[in-house]
Amino acid sequence: MGRDRNHYRFRTAWQIQAPPGRVYTVLERVERYPEWWPQVRRLSRTGEDSATLHIRSALPYELSVTLRPVRRDPAAGILQIHMSGDMDGWARWTIGPGSAAGTPVLFEQEVEVNKRLLRICAVPGRPLFIANHRLMMRSGLRGLRALLERGLDEE
Secondary structure, three states: OOOOOOEEEEEEEEEEOOOHHHHHHHHHOHHHHHHHOOOEEEEEEEEOOEEEEEEOOOOOOOEEEEEEEEEEEOOOOEEEEEEEEOEEEEEEEEEOOOEOOEEEEEEEEEEEEOOHHHHHOHHHHHHHHHHHHHHHHHHHHHHHHHHHHHOHHHO
């Protein structure tokens, strides 16, 4: 199970039919995630460069995570944040060069879960927590594709 039963490492690859610059711009605007990603319930600004994201997927619990940017590099296609709160760790988007097949997008995350309920249920709940994350990522992909297809990201 990795270093610890409350440690998670995720890696999700997407293919998006949009230019890399548009994909980067949408992913950089974290304050708009609730508009296209249903599991991202709300975002509260906590500072000039920080915000708290409230997330809930299929399972009946919400995670509150404060985000702080670590790296914004449009030329390299990298967006990375530090996370604290119900989860401590990091998450990173890497947007690759576009091609006829679309733009590859890689999401990587490594976190330690702090939320008491999840820690108590760590061993029996782990497969459910992983499935819950997959559902959230699948829904995020659908939402991002729909946003880009409708051109709503250009508002």
